[in-house]
Amino acid sequence: MNGEKTTGGLGRRRFLTGSAKLAATGLLAGGAVTASGIVRAEGIPKELPDHSRYLGPGVTDEPYGVPSQYEAHVIRRNVEWLTASAESSVNFTPLQDLHGIITPNGVFFERHHSGRADIDPKTHRLVIHGLVDREVSFTMEDLLRFRPVDRIFFTECAANGGMEWRGAQLNGVQFTRGMLGCAQWTGIPLKTLFDHVGLKPKAKWLLAEGGDASALTRSIPMEKALDDCMVAFAQNGEMLRPGQGYPIRLVVPGWEGNMWVKWLRRLEVGDQPWYTRWETSKYTDLMPSGKAYKFTWVQEANSVITSPSPEKPLNGAGPYIIRGLAWSGHGKVKRVDVSTDGGKNWVTAPLEEPVISKALVRFYLPWRWDGKSSALLQSRVIDETGYVQPTIAQLREARGVHSIYHNNSIMTWLVNPTGEVENVQVA
Amino acid sequence: MSRSLKLLPLALAVLALPALADPNLPKKGELGTTLKPEEVARWDIDVRPDGQGLPPGKGTAREGEQVWMEQCASCHGEFGEGVDRWPVLMGGKGSLATDAPVKTPGSYWPYASTVWDYIYRAMPFGNAQSLTHDQVYALTAYILNMDDVIPADFVLDAKTLPTVKMPNADGFVVDPRPEMKAADPCMKNCKAEVTITGHARKIGVTPEEQAPMQ
Numbered sequence: 001m002n003g004e005k006t007t008g009g010l011g012r013r014r015f016l017t018g019s020a021k022l023a024a025t026g027l028l029a030g031g032a033v034t035a036s037g038i039v040r041a042e043g044i045p046k047e048l049p050d051h052s053r054y055l056g057p058g059v060t061d062e063p064y065g066v067p068s069q070y071e072a073h074v075i076r077r078n079v080e081w082l083t084a085s086a087e088s089s090v091n092f093t094p095l096q097d098l099h100g101i102i103t104p105n106g107v108f109f110e111r112h113h114s115g116r117a118d119i120d121p122k123t124h125r126l127v128i129h130g131l132v133d134r135e136v137s138f139t140m141e142d143l144l145r146f147r148p149v150d151r152i153f154f155t156e157c158a159a160n161g162g163m164e165w166r167g168a169q170l171n172g173v174q175f176t177r178g179m180l181g182c183a184q185w186t187g188i189p190l191k192t193l194f195d196h197v198g199l200k201p202k203a204k205w206l207l208a209e210g211g212d213a214s215a216l217t218r219s220i221p222m223e224k225a226l227d228d229c230m231v232a233f234a235q236n237g238e239m240l241r242p243g244q245g246y247p248i249r250l251v252v253p254g255w256e257g258n259m260w261v262k263w264l265r266r267l268e269v270g271d272q273p274w275y276t277r278w279e280t281s282k283y284t285d286l287m288p289s290g291k292a293y294k295f296t297w298v299q300e301a302n303s304v305i306t307s308p309s310p311e312k313p314l315n316g317a318g319p320y321i322i323r324g325l326a327w328s329g330h331g332k333v334k335r336v337d338v339s340t341d342g343g344k345n346w347v348t349a350p351l352e353e354p355v356i357s358k359a360l361v362r363f364y365l366p367w368r369w370d371g372k373s374s375a376l377l378q379s380r381v382i383d384e385t386g387y388v389q390p391t392i393a394q395l396r397e398a399r400g401v402h403s404i405y406h407n408n409s410i411m412t413w414l415v416n417p418t419g420e421v422e423n424v425q426v427a
Numbered sequence: 428m429s430r431s432l433k434l435l436p437l438a439l440a441v442l443a444l445p446a447l448a449d450p451n452l453p454k455k456g457e458l459g460t461t462l463k464p465e466e467v468a469r470w471d472i473d474v475r476p477d478g479q480g481l482p483p484g485k486g487t488a489r490e491g492e493q494v495w496m497e498q499c500a501s502c503h504g505e506f507g508e509g510v511d512r513w514p515v516l517m518g519g520k521g522s523l524a525t526d527a528p529v530k531t532p533g534s535y536w537p538y539a540s541t542v543w544d545y546i547y548r549a550m551p552f553g554n555a556q557s558l559t560h561d562q563v564y565a566l567t568a569y570i571l572n573m574d575d576v577i578p579a580d581f582v583l584d585a586k587t588l589p590t591v592k593m594p595n596a597d598g599f600v601v602d603p604r605p606e607m608k609a610a611d612p613c614m615k616n617c618k619a620e621v622t623i624t625g626h627a628r629k630i631g632v633t634p635e636e637q638a639p640m641q
Contacts, residue, residue, distance in 0.1 A: 079633075081512075083512060084502075084514075085552075087553075129470075135464075138459045167630070170633050197459070213553065214549045217548070275475070286523060292598055293599070293601075293604070294601060296604065298602075337612065341621065346612070376621060385609075388609055388610065402528050422627060423627035424627070
């Protein structure tokens with residue numbers, strides 16, 4: 001995303017208030033509020049529902065399944081004023097409605113630079129050339145003859161959270177942390193492909209190029225390419241979706257999503273970086289001094305509470321589970337702490353297995369709300385390198401407010417006495 | 428010497444070898460179609476700061492003006508000022524350290540090669556790789572001239588382009604993160620006061636929620 005513009009556009013939002021929203025989704029239908037404030041639903045419906053009496057559709061009804069009609073609100077959303085056109089823009093994963101660590105393919109965020117290419121795999125070629133012993137073109141059939149690997153990694157846009165540098169701006173976990181997804185990727189390690197074509201001694205950099213109309217290109221150091229990068233053709237058990245680079249994309253674990261070049265058509269091996277538009281004009285981080293950081297590849301440790309959140313208000317007093325995600329581009333998540341008082345006091349939240357390096361990790365922390373007090377919910381991740389997720393104040397002190405990318409600061413959700421939750425920043 | 432002792436050196440030698448690859452895996456060079464240099468050249472469109480990859484051809488800002496008006500101005504503006512949200516390509520000099528930085532090729536981009544490379548591969552938006560090499564040289568010259576990097580009659584070609592020194596060439600440092608020292612995170616009574624400094628809801632730019640489809 002461009003992300004430069006941080007104001008403007010749409011008029012005042014009419015976000016449904018907590019209780020109105022719950023009523024609208026039918027959760028309060030036939031319910032009652034007890035003396036302790038816990039909302040109780042009606043015990044057993046009086047009528048036998050239709051689905052218990054009549055036949056449902058048969059097995060021929062849905063050759064490729066879609067979620068229940070009651071989950072129709074679980075969709076990618078975008079922020080229209082962010083970019084000049086929908087073809088060069090981004091949409092956001094609905095983190096607030098997802099579970100576990102795997103992002104379903106249908107709601108995995110997309111960032112396109114010239115729209116979504118739709119490529120016939122029969123005519124697609126992957127060209128490898130430059131400082132290699134043999135310049136070669138692979139068909140999809142060629143690629144499928146190599147031994148693949150299956151690896152679970154998150155991918156995150158460098159601009160995730162980019163609208164929050166100056167202050168709390170977008171009221172939702174989807175819009176503030178949703179340029180994020182995690183999948184099991186199946187593909188061929190770059191090391192396998194480079195062993196096959198042979199690298200020349202001066203091979204130090206790799207240029208990856210997409211086959212869409214932006215022909216997006218990024219320079220990647222060969223050390224990283226040979227370490228854990230792969231050419232993926234499948235995501236979560238099925239061939240990549242067009243929006244994720246079908247038929248092949250690069251997987252660059254722990255590094256910014258822009259480098260995971262989609263619709264991959266060319267890998268050139270060289271001895272120095274290319275300084276493409278996407279590693280100079282964009283995806284460099286401007287500091288208050290006027291100097292900019294370049295080659296800001298790693299997505300540093302980050303975490304967020306997905307529920308409660310602005311999209312997931314509270315419904316009366318009682319027990320809740322604080323649900324959240326943590327991740328680190330440097331490796332494994334070691335620990336997640338949660339605060340309910342804006343960072344005065346913290347408790348460590350248990351991590352749910354599996355805890356996979358450079359993948360999303362899930363945490364669940366039981367919490368009890370009295371139904372009347374305000375709370376300030378925060379999560380803070382510490383990764384295996386000892387890196388501690390910073391506050392927005394720490395990040396601003398180090399980098400000012402114009403760097404756009406890599407805002408991995410602690411998010412704060414204000415729980416209001418009504419049960420409504422909103423995105424705020426605290427000092 | 429017993430038979431087993433005779434075999435010992437062989438056994439040790441085998442142990443010292445790296446694990447043998449499965450002979451049924453693809454052998455080096457077995458898969459893929461070997462490409463001739465002229466085939467590679469058709470796909471190899473990238474250009475490096477040192478000029479590697481620049482094709483024959485040339486152009487000046489004067490020659491670029493007509494192409495600019497026909498192909499570029501509708502989005503980037505007649506003077507590169509940017510229409511609506513489309514990128515601004517002119518001005519911004521001296522703005523990077525201010526509260527309103529404007530990143531243009533002249534104010535921000537470290538290398539002229541990137542301008543050529545990006546125009547050729549991706550512009551005009553929605554009609555990529557439709558410009559001739561001469562047109563791309565001329566447009567690159569037009570943009571660099573708008574930004575006062577080169578004069579209007581400067582002939583840009585494969586020889587001269589790498590010699591163009593961009594104003595912000597020295598404006599970048601390699602990623603120094605993490606800048607913050609790792610400290611043992613505080614768990615109890617970490618601060619006396621917590622003040623809310625801003626509410627997203629009051630900014631009013633979040634897309635409006637649509638009623639759930641039920």
